[in-house]
Amino acid sequence: MIAGAAAAFRDELLSAGLLVATSVDGLYGRSATFEAIVDGVERLATAAGADHDATVVRFPPVIPRTVFERTDYLRSFPDLTGSIHTFRGDDKAHAELLRLLDAGEDWTAPLDPAEVVLCSAACHPLYPTCAGRLPDGGRVYDVYGYCFRHEPSLDPARMQAFRQREYVYLGDPDGAEAHRDEWVKRGVDLMSRLGLAVEAVVANDPFFGRVGRMLAANQREETLKYEIVTPIANDDRPTAIMSANCHRDHFGLPFGIETADGAVAHTACVGFGVERITLALLRAHGLEPARWPAEVRHGLWP
Amino acid sequence: MIAGAAAAFRDELLSAGLLVATSVDGLYGRSATFEAIVDGVERLATAAGADHDATVVRFPPVIPRTVFERTDYLRSFPDLTGSIHTFRGDDKAHAELLRLLDAGEDWTAPLDPAEVVLCSAACHPLYPTCAGRLPDGGRVYDVYGYCFRHEPSLDPARMQAFRQREYVYLGDPDGAEAHRDEWVKRGVDLMSRLGLAVEAVVANDPFFGRVGRMLAANQREETLKYEIVTPIANDDRPTAIMSANCHRDHFGLPFGIETADGAVAHTACVGFGVERITLALLRAHGLEPARWPAEVRHGLWP
Numbered sequence A, B: 001m002i003a004g005a006a007a008a009f010r011d012e013l014l015s016a017g018l019l020v021a022t023s024v025d026g027l028y029g030r031s032a033t034f035e036a037i038v039d040g041v042e043r044l045a046t047a048a049g050a051d052h053d054a055t056v057v058r059f060p061p062v063i064p065r066t067v068f069e070r071t072d073y074l075r076s077f078p079d080l081t082g083s084i085h086t087f088r089g090d091d092k093a094h095a096e097l098l099r100l101l102d103a104g105e106d107w108t109a110p111l112d113p114a115e116v117v118l119c120s121a122a123c124h125p126l127y128p129t130c131a132g133r134l135p136d137g138g139r140v141y142d143v144y145g146y147c148f149r150h151e152p153s154l155d156p157a158r159m160q161a162f163r164q165r166e167y168v169y170l171g172d173p174d175g176a177e178a179h180r181d182e183w184v185k186r187g188v189d190l191m192s193r194l195g196l197a198v199e200a201v202v203a204n205d206p207f208f209g210r211v212g213r214m215l216a217a218n219q220r221e222e223t224l225k226y227e228i229v230t231p232i233a234n235d236d237r238p239t240a241i242m243s244a245n246c247h248r249d250h251f252g253l254p255f256g257i258e259t260a261d262g263a264v265a266h267t268a269c270v271g272f273g274v275e276r277i278t279l280a281l282l283r284a285h286g287l288e289p290a291r292w293p294a295e296v297r298h299g300l301w302p
Helices: A002-015 A032-048 A065-070 A091-102 A173-193 A209-222 A274-285 A294-300 B002-015 B032-048 B065-071 B091-102 B173-193 B209-222 B274-285 B294-300
Strands: A019-021 A028-031 A055-058 A062-064 A083-086 A112-118 A139-148 A161-171 A199-202 A225-230 A239-248 A266-273 B019-021 B028-031 B055-058 B062-064 B083-086 B112-118 B139-148 B161-171 B199-202 B225-230 B239-248 B266-273
Touching: A002 A019, A002 A274, A028 A032, A032 A161, A032 A173, A032 A266, A032 A274, A032 A294, A032 B055, A055 B032, A062 A065, A065 A112, A091 B209, A161 A173, A161 A274, A173 A199, A173 A225, A173 A239, A173 A266, A209 B091, A239 A274, A266 A274, A274 A294, B002 B019, B002 B274, B028 B032, B032 B161, B032 B173, B032 B266, B032 B274, B032 B294, B062 B065, B065 B112, B161 B173, B161 B274, B173 B199, B173 B225, B173 B239, B173 B266, B239 B274, B266 B274, B274 B294
Parallel strands: A055 A139, B055 B139
Antiparallel strands: A019 A028, A028 B055, A055 B028, A062 A112, A083 A112, A083 B083, A139 A161, A161 A266, A199 A225, A225 A239, A239 A266, B019 B028, B062 B112, B083 B112, B139 B161, B161 B266, B199 B225, B225 B239, B239 B266
16 A cells, blocks of 8 residues: 555645645645755755865756757656757747647647756756866765656655755766765765664666666666665655765766866766655654754754 | 847856856856855845745746646747657657667657646746635735746846746735736835846737737737846846736636635736846846945845
8 A cells, every 4th residue: 555655645745735736746836844844954965065065056957958868868767758849830830739729639749849858867967067177086066956757646755846956976986986885874874863764775766668677687786876765655665865876987978077187087976855855854753843853953954 | 239248248157157058058057156146136035025924835847737728828938838748658669769869860759748848937836726715815925936938048148947936916906906016116126226227117028929919019008017127138128137917817717716705816926037137136246246235245145
């Protein structure tokens, strides 16, 4: 009864006004209280990574199509993709579009692909801006933004549009592994101090189809990516609220990023799923943040 | 030489690192400094509307397709639309998609329209959540979020993805007009106190095509919408940085929103274009906020 437990928690969140339902599953408005928790999580993430002296960049929720193509996301997660299409026609084509709309038919036939797609991961738009040589010792960026995954679900932790906060390291192979390992530790520590029962596990991403089963097996064998999981919708099947991932040269190669001595850069990132952390806190401590334990409140709102 | 002046200002912003270029015109990363100004504008908007005791809702950058259809946006601005398409096929269709991608062809042919489209205006996702009876005296909401307009441009004030902060009134016709009129005054006052040379003018939206020319003429005649404009890219042709709009029953009718006594609700909104206000401040006071006039700094970061 996994779906049942998730849907029941969703109903609680909607009744309490923390989320506002829309007609699409996995798409919600957020209340002031929900956003105050999100802001607290964001502040905590900033404090926890202050030693990086990271360069801050905030990207919008759409990214260049050519960037998306080079991330290879379409190979692994075509079903989660959001491609953006727009109208480039004349008055006559517009009349036809409106005729289709008014007839309740599919009005998207006259549309063309735009130069942009929805952002697949908060760090994807960063890589092309880092093309060329990195400084000695590599570099760390702090990125934050809305991502899209087309996975309509009644599980409130499976939103179609959600925010990721990331620290992205670009540099040599050892630095990339160290960044991931350090953030698995920091992440477990941070989330534990928020009173969440967490565990770090090897990631198990939902790669698509037949080829995806091999990619998923590879991912597990190579142990490049870890997730920090905690119960949200139900106790038996915990949900990832953070992840730490070493990409090796997966981005350095296609985006032409080089270390100071001219080698292909390796990259790694840690991601905070701020909506999921917010939901985990609401699940663990109840729907009224004013009544949460003092140490949790102090951690979020010092 | 309007385009030239806009492109020159864009180059200055990029050189100063305030915006980060992408391969798509009108799509930028934002620096920490840029975001600090955005946050200041947001804070100012919050303070200026505190008397509304508004209900806060934050919607994600995608909205239900059915909501978008009911806003009638496709009639007026089809060319600015962002429809989202995704992959629902099997392994075989996925192989074909990847073949198209690898061949450098259009890989979107196998995609289907998703249940969502890009958000066209920050207040659009709000209306369906207000279906039914409003309380006596109507209600004011505070919404904020990313919007999309497909208009690739070298003018930095013409971004494809940008944020709108809005106060939306829902109630009776007099209340809607009063909300608009009050916010034209408050907007001019607020922006003037930030040292911007502003003016309130009747709006002149870029309605599409032949029908659009009539809609634009109607809009000007009926004087339902005002814009607060100031020079950003060039002095001759000022840019709208805020707008205040009375929609009459344009949203109340299709979304089934009623006043306390059962009449179709009228609505009005004021929108703060936070990126445009940020750009106007950078243009007026220079690219280093630390050196801005003390009263402007105090207004943004009290």
